[in-house]
Amino acid sequence: MTRRLAGPLVAVAAVLLAALALAPVAGAALTKQERALQNRLERLVATDGGPPGASVLLQRGKKQKFIRAGVANVDTGAPFKRTDRMRIASVSKAFSGAVAMSLVSDGELSLDDTIGEIRPDLPVDWWPVTLRQLLSHTGGVPSFTSDPGFLQYFGDHLHGDISKLGLIEFVADDDLEFLPGSAYEYSNTDNIVIALMAEQATGRSYGRLLRGLVAGPLDLSRTFLPNDWKLPRPRIEGYDTLPQIDNLTECCSMAFVSSSGGIVSTPEELTRFTRAYVGGELFGGPVRREQFSFRAGRSEPPGPGEMSTGLAMFRYKTRCGAVFGHSGNFPGYTQFTVATRNGRRGLTFSVNRQLDLAAPGILAPQAFKVLRKDYGAAVCTLLGR
Secondary structure: OOOEEOOHHHHHHHHHHHHHOOOOOEOOOOOHHHHHHHHHHHHHHHOOOOOOEEEEEEEEOOEEEEEEEEOOOOOOOOOOOOOOEEEOHHHHHHHHHHHHHHHHHOOOOOOOOEHHHHOOOOOHHHOOOEHHHHHOOOOOOOOHHHOHHHHHHHHHOOOOOOOHHHHHHOOOOOOOOOOOOOOOOOOHHHHHHHHHHHHHHHOOOHHHHHHHHHHOOOOOOOOEOOOOOOOOOOEOOOEEOOOOEEEOOOOOOHHHOHHHHOOEEOHHHHHHHHHHHHHOOOOOHHHHHHHOOOEEOOOOOOOOOEEEEOOOOEEEEEOOEEEEEEEEEEOOEEEEEEEOOOOOEEEEEEEOEOOOOOOOOOOOHHHHHHHHHHHHHHHHHHHOO
């Protein structure tokens, strides 16, 4: 399942990473500001606990720049490529948001529909929670990924299968965390319920809805939701790097995160999705206005600047301006993708190691602090400020 490089091989890998930190940039020559961003990526890759590689795809209208450092594959030394597959983790929540709000726009769902009205088979205590509250993490539905029973089951069945209803079973007896609409708390269960509501309203599977409402219209041929642990090549390999290099690319089945975090995409296709999603290509009018109603709440992992939550989307107010999108992490990967409100400019920042501000160990909080500053620099580069 994983490949560990110990002893002398660690030193070899370190030399390889250092040599490839200066991998040539794909595309046109860089501006001074873009070169500074690449220097940041090189320093990130060299940081203790940092990722083997990193990339930023910058899209301004039809013009695209792909900046990269380090490697996508420690064994071969291959660099990141904009068309290589990767796991996008919780950015998957923006996709389930796109599905749900497209159905709202088409009249098949309403933002005021409650769990009890659409899915009365789910816990009675959750029935008052609305689709709007699920999309904004303000319903108080407990997160299955925080449940000790889920964590134990996941660890014992890494390559196993489980249904969306099976995931909900881990927290089905738990009360709501707070009165619906009264607070904000990020919950991975929210987007599982969103997918179940979409399936009930249409009679179609979530995978079919994803293809029909999002991937198909945007020509995302390499973007999909698998139910197993496989990640087709060509791909960006995902790693842990402490205390040794450990390949986590196919560590576990995506059934355990499903519509909340299991989608596969590429830097190029994820940027295309984010620009379309934020820019109003998938739905418009009243639904888009609701999408851009913000309140206090931060993405997980946190992005740059001051954060607030809309509907399946976050606003990041940086020193260079506001951008909108989502972040995510999963063993082997950390993602950040945003666009300007009109969708004309967008970026996807990808690294092949899980980073966050959590406790020391696999999540490498010090390296994430560097990464978060780099997110801000990438936004400023995108906006040319």
